[in-house]
Amino acid sequence: MDEEFLALLIYVDDVIVTGTSITAITSVKKALHDKFTIKDLGPLKYFPGLEVARSDSGIIVSQRKFILDLIQDTGLSNAKAVTSPLPIALHLSPDTGDLLPNPNQYRRLVGRLLYVNLTRPDISYAVQHLSQFMSAPRMPHWIAALHVVKYLKSCPSKGLFFPVSNDIQLSAFCDTDWASSTFSRKSLTGYCVFFWGAFIYWKTKKQATVSKSSAEAEYRAMAATVCELLWITYVLRDLQVSVMLPIPLYCDNKAALHIASNPVFHERTKHLEIDCHNEINYKRAL
Template identity: 55%
Template sequence: MAQSWTKIKEINKGKHQVCRLTKSLYGLKQASRQWFAKFSTTLLSHGFTRSKSDYTLFTRFQGSSFIALLVYVDDIVLASDSVDAIKQFIQFLNNEFKLKDLGDLKFFLGLEIAQTSKGLSLCQRKYTLEILEDYGLLAVKASKFPMETNLKLSRHNGDVLDNPASYRRLVGRLLYLTITQPDIAYSVQTFSQFMDTPRQPHMDAATRVLRYLKSSPGQGLFYPANSASHLKAFCDSDRAGCLDTRRSVTGYCVFLGESLISWKSKKQVTVSRSSAEAEYRSMAATTCEITWLLHMLNDFKIDHSQPALLFCDNQAALHIAANPVFHERTKHIEIDCHLVRDKFQENVIRPLHVKSMHQLADLFTKALGSNLFHSLLSKMNIINIFNVVSS
């Protein structure tokens, strides 16, 4: 462990002296880094391999057993196909560090985990109810969907909020809630654009999201126990959706079999000159995510020799991906063209067309009506486990 230095003053003699610390003190800026360095070094010496895609993930294959370890500061999650391997490793950690075994995973960083023979579910029901309680909306009338259809917010319309801190805190808490509720991802990324000067229409729209959460606070993700290990992704864009900058919104969702494992709703960094360009930039972002996920699957020794399926509802964008000839209208997006085409030629992705009515990524690019919104939710395995149990 690296040594820390601090300067102290000897009061009695009035002299300045330097004290060398044999270990890092709790509360210093470098304490967390030193802790992780010591912890990771211990794991690596015990046969673990650190993932290059996520430095907090460690895996070990020893004989017929497999152990995956995920660390967040001093909270650790272990997963293995062998109960004996878990017990032995916990005993090893207990000898090296002082730790407390909390048993089967049920609660982690605000996430509530439920495991059955049918699969695993994730939700943040307690966290959601705390938000509703803080804003006095536990008894409010619930809304069936989070945002009014085709609602467009601007940073120039409406009165400026007297207390912007309340809006900023709410958006921050909703942002953490998107970990298990991708159904509010589009709404939250929209609200995040007005953090500097929030106005009353922004707060009203955010309050509607809370009313939607009131309808199903236990809603979350469900991962079936028996699912294929093949990646498929849906990408979409809403061209010039931002009224202030005229930038488009990129939205995508990635599935491993039938399990939703990654999604994003984000405003693009540049203005697209056509719908094909906006869709193609969305394809490029999704391709990057697929490439990263393939590296993660490799860490778990999961063979993914088949190309990942990439569904897009824009024929022009698909032709750009397949056509090796650069045209005048696409030369300004050359880097994205090379990225998607290279992965296409390397058989990493396989772009396919999907009808707009079956485009799941619509959930991340625009505000939808109740029927279409809930139809897409059901296809993503986003359920309310408490309703399922009660029924």
């Protein structure tokens, strides 16, 4: 008999119970009820802000109701929807425009957009861009945040699809927007991870240092992605999910690929070894 496995996801007083044995799940729910008097809502359909729908082909996770409530709370129910998360060629800065008289309104909106980003990777870049100005938001930042809400209005039902698949290969894609920050000249790292044929992890993050070339920026993005892949493999291992090795990592910069395939670091790339590889080795040792 295979060893049974059980996992509990807890958010404040809401709990998701899953596992390999219905008997074990029933026993855990009974034990929790005896201790705390819980209410069993049956198969997962709704979890704070997340809506779960099932079919023979897979599972869909969306935030339609949360997004519709967000649109109504911002007073954009009758606004015209837009087709992109941010206006084309938009460049926001921390010192352009009038300061908002009520900055908490901006912070609350960006915080809700961060939660929407749980199922909407298409707004990842926009939310990252807006999050830079939380300390002193200005009018252009507020207008850009409302633009994101107008974009969500055009497609509130979009979400993540987790198909029924036998493909257990973990893979990742990474890219960089070199020196995209006009006020700091730091590059943006973007990456996404697929598993079981599903989109499971993504992030857009500003790099900690200024890269002197696109190749350096791309290589730092690769290193950051590898660190995240290591963390994901540890989580999957705790969940008793096997991962096929090696894990494919895709990058579109030939210079960065040549640096990655060359084990010898010379004077122009020695700082990459110290900065990137030491971080990877540290996470591998955890």
